[in-house]
Structure formats: structure tokens, C-alpha cells
Amino acid sequence: MSRQQFNHDLISFLDASPTPFHAVKSMRKMLENAGFQALDEKKSWNLGPGKYFVTRNDSSIIAFIRGEEDPADTGIRMVGAHTDSPCLKIKPNPAIKTHGYLNLGVEVYGGVLLNPWFDRDLSIAGRVTVQDSHKHVQSALVNFDRAVATIPSLAIHLDREANKQRTVNPQKDIPPLLMLTDEQKTFEVLLQEQIKKEHPELEVAALLGFELSFYNMQGAAITGIANEFLASARLDNLLSCYAGIESLLRADETVTSLMICSDHEEVGSASAEGAEGPFLKTTLERMLPNKDDYHRAIANSLLISTDNAHGIHPNYPDKHDANHGPLLNKGPVIKVNANQRYATNSETSGYFVSLCDANNVPHQTFVTRTDMACGSTIGPITAKTLGVKTLDVGVPTFAMHSIRELAGSEDAYSLAQVLKAFYSDAGPLGAADQ
Numbered sequence: 001m002s003r004q005q006f007n008h009d010l011i012s013f014l015d016a017s018p019t020p021f022h023a024v025k026s027m028r029k030m031l032e033n034a035g036f037q038a039l040d041e042k043k044s045w046n047l048g049p050g051k052y053f054v055t056r057n058d059s060s061i062i063a064f065i066r067g068e069e070d071p072a073d074t075g076i077r078m079v080g081a082h083t084d085s086p087c088l089k090i091k092p093n094p095a096i097k098t099h100g101y102l103n104l105g106v107e108v109y110g111g112v113l114l115n116p117w118f119d120r121d122l123s124i125a126g127r128v129t130v131q132d133s134h135k136h137v138q139s140a141l142v143n144f145d146r147a148v149a150t151i152p153s154l155a156i157h158l159d160r161e162a163n164k165q166r167t168v169n170p171q172k173d174i175p176p177l178l179m180l181t182d183e184q185k186t187f188e189v190l191l192q193e194q195i196k197k198e199h200p201e202l203e204v205a206a207l208l209g210f211e212l213s214f215y216n217m218q219g220a221a222i223t224g225i226a227n228e229f230l231a232s233a234r235l236d237n238l239l240s241c242y243a244g245i246e247s248l249l250r251a252d253e254t255v256t257s258l259m260i261c262s263d264h265e266e267v268g269s270a271s272a273e274g275a276e277g278p279f280l281k282t283t284l285e286r287m288l289p290n291k292d293d294y295h296r297a298i299a300n301s302l303l304i305s306t307d308n309a310h311g312i313h314p315n316y317p318d319k320h321d322a323n324h325g326p327l328l329n330k331g332p333v334i335k336v337n338a339n340q341r342y343a344t345n346s347e348t349s350g351y352f353v354s355l356c357d358a359n360n361v362p363h364q365t366f367v368t369r370t371d372m373a374c375g376s377t378i379g380p381i382t383a384k385t386l387g388v389k390t391l392d393v394g395v396p397t398f399a400m401h402s403i404r405e406l407a408g409s410e411d412a413y414s415l416a417q418v419l420k421a422f423y424s425d426a427g428p429l430g431a432a433d434q
Contacts, residue, residue, distance in 0.1 A: 003413040006246070007230065010412055011220040013242045014232045018125040018215040020059035020083035020263045021141050023238055027245050027261065028055065031063050034249045045286050049253070054283060057263065058127060058139070059083055060273035062283050063248055064258035065423075071256035072293040075300030075429050076284070077422055078258045078388070079247070080275070080378050081240035081307065082265030085233070086110035086401045088117065088174065090124070090212040095187055096175050103175040104149070104187060106214065110266030113402040114168040117214075120403060121147035122176055126212035128195055133203035140199050142191070147217045149176035176214055216403045228329060228409055235397055235405040237265070240306035243395075243416040251423035256287075256297075265307075265378055275378035281385060302351070302429035303390045304422060305343065305379030306415065308407070309333035309366045311396030324367040326396040329408035331362030332415045335377075335392040343379035348391035352418075355425065361418045364396070389429065 017023035031053045032038070039045060039054040053063040060083065067074065088106040096103040108114070125143035132138055151174055156162055168174065178187065188207055195204055220232030230239075244259045251257045264274035271277055288294040312325030326333045334349050335342040356363040368374040383390040395415055398406040 003410065006413045006416065007222060007409060009246075010230075010239070010242050011222075011232070014220040014234060014238055017234065017238055018123070018143060019127075019141075019213055021127045021211075022125060022143065023083045023241060024055055024059055024061045024261070025141065027061055027063070027241065028053065030245055030249065036063060047287060051253075056279050057273040058141075059263035060261060060279055062258065062260045062280065063245065064283075064287070065248065065251055065253050065256060066287065067256040068254050069256075070293075071288065071300075072290075072296040073300065074255045074426070075302065076256045076258055076297055077251075077425065077429065078260065078301060078303040079244040079419055079422070080260050080262065080303055080305045080382060081244055082237045082263065082269075082275070082378060083241060083261045084110070084263050084266050085236060085238070086112040086266050088112070088176070088214045090126075090210070090214070092209070094175075097181050100181050102178050102181050102187070104178050105175050108170045108174075109213070111401050113399070114170065114174060116399075116403045117174065118151050118153045120150065121217040122149040122151070122214045123217050124148060124212055124214055126210060128191065128210045128212070129208045130195065130202070130204045131206040131208055133205050135205070137208065138202065140195060140202060142194050142198055142212075144194060149178045149214065151176050218404065222409055223406075224409070230407045230409045230412065231404055233404055235395075235407050236308040236400050237306075239308065239395055239407060239412050240415070243412050244306060244419055247416050247419035247423055250420050252426070255424075255426055257423040262378060269378060269381050275381045276385065280382065284386070298386055298388050300429065301388050302348065303379070303382055303386070303388050304352070304419070305377050305382065305390060305392045306419070307335075307377040307379075307392065307394045308397040308400060308405075309335055309394040310368075310400060311398055311408075313398060319369070319372070321367055321369050324365055326364040326366050328396050328398070328406075329410040330364055330396070331356070331411065332393045332418060333364045333366045333396050335394060336365060336367050337374050339374070340380050341374040341376040342392035343377075343383040343390035344392050348389055351429065352391055352393060355421055356418050359418055359421045361414050361421075366396075 036051040091105040094104040129139045223229045241261045262275045264271045269275040312320045379392040395411040
């Protein structure tokens with residue numbers, strides 16, 4: 001696949017995935033089209049060599065190839081990413097009526113950069129839970145897929161100091177404006193109409209609950225005078241989800257390979273479907289029900305945590321360590337932190353460098369400034385949970401956690417190339433034990 005085709009398909013994936021639920025739906029379709037078999041956590045598994053996937057909460061997914069060779073001997077090639085992104089989530093009782101307008105109350109999910117959310121064409125998507133005409137509880141995905149709301153800025157004439165000292169109060173300043181007040185058209189009525197539009201077969205007797213988010217209607221795009229950038233919402237971390245799944249589809253089926261995309265990374269991963277939960281561990285235990293085989297496989301395995309990195313910003317170069325400022329379109333970034341905010345060590349880093357070099361993929365290294373706090377990823381969490389060798393890598397990005405982020409148009413493809421090589425590497429993972 002060419003880089004141009006890869007980016008075209010990546011853009012389609014980003015636009016089709018405004019929430020973790022939709023991202024998992026998109027990845028599930030990719031896997032089913034490639035012959036992967038869906039597994040049900042509620043049923044018994046009897047797995048021979050083959051291609052499988054399993055979901056949890058409709059927002060996390062694990063896909064794996066059970067290789068022809070014994071994974072207790074070969075180890076498991078694992079890649080991790082996350083499906084969630086910082087956003088504005090609609091509150092259960094969201095209606096705010098003021099001076100003839102209807103706004104919707106929201107919670108800030110994750111570390112949102114709030115200012116860029118103003119004056120955008122916003123839509124709504126997520127999961128709804130209803131009672132049908134037979135009194136059964138069902139859930140379904142919805143996506144308004146058109147501009148239905150905005151958060152208007154306060155005019156400069158009414159706040160002359162706006163460009164110097166305006167702050168954002170998340171309770172008061174950001175409830176999106178939905179419509180003029182209409183007693184016949186409440187948000188709940190509009191939501192039920194949307195459910196009927198998208199799921200005409202579902203006879204809704206009652207709306208029981210929802211998990212809905214606002215998202216930016218502006219689609220992903222290749223930008224830059226030489227088409228050198230990729231601009232989109234949710235690059236952190238759907239870019240890695242797509243690169244990982246796309247690479248797994250092309251993996252060597254001799255050895256066992258796995259991709260996990262977890263929800264709730266942006267809020268600490270402490271959930272049943274998050275990286276700190278048991279989803280990956282229990283899946284691996286069911287893949288390898290013999291305890292000794294399981295522990296041997298883990299000892300022979302390697303996890304690559306793929307979460308975006310901070311590219312050195314040309315307007316703020318002093319925010320980076322001068323020797324560790326990644327550049328866009330210069331390849332995946334190895335992320336290092338002495339305090340274990342990243343799980344990389346010299347052996348796992350060395351393995352990744354050798355893999356990149358062998359496949360002509362450029363690579364870089366990131367270390368945060370010593371006088372600044374360092375973020376973290378699912379890497380250390382998974383390393384702690386499984387005891388598996390781990391490293392953290394990612395694509396360099398600008399404006400992380402903004403409503404629209406920016407990456408290099410070559411880097412996602414480079415990441416996918418090295419992950420494909422990783423999935424097909426029949427040699428020892430990481431440094432060999434002495």
C-alpha cells in the first residue's frame with residue numbers, strides 16, 4: 001500500500017470515528033472484512049491457529065492472530081493504543097434555558113485544551129440505551145453527522161482584555177448552544193428522532209440513558225504547501241489505532257500477534273475496559289489456559305505502546321529539551337522517562353532502533369525537559385499489570401488535546417511500516433536473556 005492510499009484510508013477512519021464506540025465499530029469492520037472471527041467473552045473459547053477479535057463495552061477492542069507456532073516459545077507481539085480522546089461529554093440532565101436559548105451542559109473529559117472549541121461547527125455522537133416495545137433494554141450508536149451546535153465566543157467589544165487574560169470557566173463558559181427554546185423540541189425528543197432515523201427497526205418505548213459527546217464537524221485533511229501535514233481531531237490516539245490494526249492485517253500468521261485499543265486512557269485507564277483493567281490479561285489467559293505456557297509466553301513477549309509524542313513547536317522551542325525535540329515527518333519517536341512515566345528501557349529501545357534500521361524507517365527520541373512534568377501512557381500500566389517487556393513510541397504531533405491536532409503526513413505510514421515488521425519478526429523480541 002502506498003503512503004497516499006494509507007493516508008486516504010486513515011482520513012476516512014478518523015472521520016468515521018467521532019467517539020470510542022464508533023472507532024471500535026470502524027475497526028471491527030476492518031477486521032471482519034479481513035476474515036477475523038468475533039469472540040464473545042460470555043462464551044467458551046477453544047482457539048486454534050486463526051484470526052480473532054473481542055470487544056468490551058463497545059469501546060475497547062483486542063484483535064489477535066493465534067500463530068501456527070506455539071506462543072509459549074515465540075512470545076506474543078503486542079501493540080497498544082487507546083480509543084478515547086479529550087472532549088466535551090453531555091450531562092444526563094443537560095438542558096440550560098436562558099433568554100430563549102437552549103444550551104447543553106457538558107463535562108470536560110480528559111485534559112482538554114478548551115479555547116479551540118469556541119466558534120466551531122459541532123455535532124453529537126455516542127451511545128444511547130433504550131427500552132424497546134418489548135421492554136428489552138438495548139443500546140445503539142448515534143451520530144448526528146451535521147453541525148447542530150456551537151460555543152460562541154464573547155465579542156472583543158464586551159471583553160477588551162480577551163487577548164491578554166481571558167480564562168475559560170468550564171461550568172459557565174462552554175455549554176454549547178443547541179437551538180432556540182422550543183417546548184415541543186426538547187433535547188430528549190431530538191435524540192429519539194435521531195435514533196429513529198438511524199435505527200428504524202428499533203421501536204423505542206423509553207430513553208434510559210446515553211453517553212454522548214460533542215465533536216468537530218471539520219473533517220481530517222492533508223494540509224501544508226507541499227502536503228506535508230495531517231490535520232484532524234482525535235489524532236491522539238486514533239492515528240495509532242489505525243496504524244496498528246492496518247499493520248496487524250498484514251502480519252505474518254506464523255507467530256502470534258495482538259493489537260489492543262483501550263478506552264479511558266485520557267482519564268487514567270482505571271475501568272473494566274481500560275488498560276488498568278483486566279481485559280488484556282483475561283484475554284491472554286484464555287488464549288493460553290495452561291498457566292505455565294501463559295507465563296512463558298509473557299516472558300518471551302514484547303508490547304509496543306503507541307501514543308502520540310510532542311513535536312518540537314517552532315513558536316515554542318524552549319518547551320523542549322534541546323537534544324530531544326522530535327520533528328514532524330522524521331519518523332516515530334521513542335519516548336524515554338527515568339521516572340517510569342514511559343516504560344522504555346535500553347533493551348526495548350535498542351530492539352526498536354534495530355527494527356527501524358532494518359526496514360529503513362527513521363526514528364527519533366523524546367525526553368521531556370527536566371523542569372517540566374511528563375505525561376504517561378498505557379505502557380507503564382500494561383507493563384505493571386502483565387510483567388511484559390514494554391517500550392513507548394509515538395508519532396510527533398502539535399496541539400495535542402486540541403479540537404484539531406497536527407501531525408506529519410509521512411509519520412503514520414512510517415509507524416505502520418515498522419509495526420508490520422514487528423508483527424512479522426520471527427526472531428527474539430527485545431534483547432536476548434543471558
